[in-house]
Amino acid sequence: MGPHQQVALDANLGGGWVARLVEFVETPIVLVTVVRDADRRSLRLDLGKGMFLDEPPEDIDKRAARDVTNSIVQQVAPVRADRRG
């Protein structure tokens, strides 16, 4: 996988969940890997809508998830611009 295919993260989602990785799929969708201990899930995030398409774990903090979503949108912007160029 090339360097522009993914962005590493360390973003607290509450409830023990941490967002670790963003992988590019196809505009406008990225795949966010969230982990808690040995539990690991992948969630599709629609960058355009700024919302998860797959239901996040029930015990995450909704406000933290929103902040992380905004942070991901800002972090991947330069990467996406680079990929287009």
Added chain:
Amino acid sequence: MYLYKGAGPGTHWWTTDAQTAGGFVVGHAPRNVNAIVRHIVNYSWPSPYSSFSASFAAASAYALAGPRGKATREHPGWVYEIDVALAIELGARFVDPARDILADNPYVGAPGTIPTFHNGGQDLILGIADPVLHRKVLVTPPRQPGPSGRGRPIGPPIVHNELRAVIFALRDAEVLATTDVPAACITARYPVD
């Protein structure tokens, strides 16, 4: 006419083959324009609607990844194909969400807000459709009456969820089923990776 529905690895319609499970089902909750807007811009679970696309390309974007990761040649995502005429004959019903939202607008001149209007520039729609690449458009105060740069300072452009929903529905060529869609009208299931 055909409609398409993408199912990424690990999603419900990936682990469950809608062709053998009796077709797609929708939840039971009030159906109205507010519910359509919520389905499109806030969350789609649980929802009284099920999303489809008139575009295979748009549907396939949703099938290329899911809770089990990216689709691969060995474990592809699936795009279901629905024959609309057959589905309607079998009792299924669909709505065009952009049309329904716009049709719900009050008449011009009515008291209050027309929710699909905005006060931004001509590039505002780019910002709504792709806030990653055009974020600046969403936060820059739009021009107001008066000399350039000397008008009364205001905040960012006003965008209501109804406008966002219309733009996203158009982006995805989105169609919503308001009823269950029986398996008999599923004409194909294409692998994508």
